[in-house]
Amino acid sequence: MKVQEKMKTYGSNTLTDSELISLIIGKRVKDRTAVEVADKVMESLPRQNLYYLGETCVQDLEAIYGVGEKSALALCAAIELGKRIRKSGVKLNAPDFSSPQNVASYLMEDMRFLSQEEFRAVYLTTKNQLIAVQTISRGSINASIAKGRDVLKYALRYNAAAIILAHNHPSGNPEPSHEDIAVTQRIADEGQIMEIPVLDHIIIGDGTYVSLCERGYI
The missing domain is CATH 3.40.140.10 (Cytidine Deaminase, domain 2)
Incomplete structure (x- = not known):
C-alpha cells in the first residue's frame, strides 16, 4: 500500500517517521523512492532520533542524497510550523x-x-x-x-x-x-x-x- 493511501485509510498517526517525512519530500529521486530518501534523513540524525530533526537546517538536509532544496525547505517549514502550533497551544492554555x-x-x-x-x-x-x-x-x-x-x-x-x-x-x-x-x-x-x-x-x-x-x- 502506498503511503498516501495508508494515511487516507488509517490516519497519519499510523505512519512511521520515515513515511511522514516521505510525504513532505514527495517524488522519488533517480534510484530511490521518497521513503528510502526519508530513511537516509533519519539515519543522518543522532541515534536516528526524530527529536534531532528539529535542530537541522536547510544546508544539513540538502547534503543528504535525494533531498533537494525544495524538499529541504519544505521539511524545515514543517518543523517550524509544528513549533508554532505547539507554542500557540501553550499560550492559550497558560x-x-x-x-x-x-x-x-x-x-x-x-x-x-x-x-x-x-x-x-x-x-x-x-x-x-x-x-x-x-x-x-x-x-x-x-x-x-x-x-x-x-x-x-x-x-x-x-x-x-x-x-x-x-x-x-x-x-x-x-x-x-x-x-x-x-x-x-x-x-x-x-x-x-x-x-x-x-x-x-x-x-x-x-x-x-x-x-x-x-x-x-x-
Missing part, C-alpha cells in the same frame, strides 16, 4: 506567566534548538499575562550588558507593567554564569528606577531551565 514553569514552557520548544545565544524580553500586564516577546540581541550574553535600555524601550512601547528576561544556552546546560547574573541584576536595577520590575530571568537549556528568581538572584 496565559498566566506568574510562574517560571509557564514562561519556560512557552519559550522552550523555540529557544532550546537555537545554535547561538539569543536574549529576549517577555512583557507582561499587571496580571502577569503575556503582551509580547521581543528579541533584544543575538550572540554572547556579554554583548547584552549594554542592552538594558533596549529592554526598557520596548517595555514603554508595549506599556508593560513587568518584564521577564530570557536567554538560551546552546550547550543545553541552563546553569547561570557570573555574566548571566550580572546582566540580570543590572537590568533589574534599571527597571526599578523606571518602576517597571524585572520579575525573573529564565535560562533555557535542552528540555530544562533555571529561574534566577528561584535561585535568589532577583
Whole structure:
C-alpha cells in the first residue's frame, strides 16, 4: 500500500517517521523512492532520533542524497510550523506567566534548538499575562550588558507593567554564569528606577531551565 493511501485509510498517526517525512519530500529521486530518501534523513540524525530533526537546517538536509532544496525547505517549514502550533497551544492554555514553569514552557520548544545565544524580553500586564516577546540581541550574553535600555524601550512601547528576561544556552546546560547574573541584576536595577520590575530571568537549556528568581538572584 502506498503511503498516501495508508494515511487516507488509517490516519497519519499510523505512519512511521520515515513515511511522514516521505510525504513532505514527495517524488522519488533517480534510484530511490521518497521513503528510502526519508530513511537516509533519519539515519543522518543522532541515534536516528526524530527529536534531532528539529535542530537541522536547510544546508544539513540538502547534503543528504535525494533531498533537494525544495524538499529541504519544505521539511524545515514543517518543523517550524509544528513549533508554532505547539507554542500557540501553550499560550492559550497558560496565559498566566506568574510562574517560571509557564514562561519556560512557552519559550522552550523555540529557544532550546537555537545554535547561538539569543536574549529576549517577555512583557507582561499587571496580571502577569503575556503582551509580547521581543528579541533584544543575538550572540554572547556579554554583548547584552549594554542592552538594558533596549529592554526598557520596548517595555514603554508595549506599556508593560513587568518584564521577564530570557536567554538560551546552546550547550543545553541552563546553569547561570557570573555574566548571566550580572546582566540580570543590572537590568533589574534599571527597571526599578523606571518602576517597571524585572520579575525573573529564565535560562533555557535542552528540555530544562533555571529561574534566577528561584535561585535568589532577583
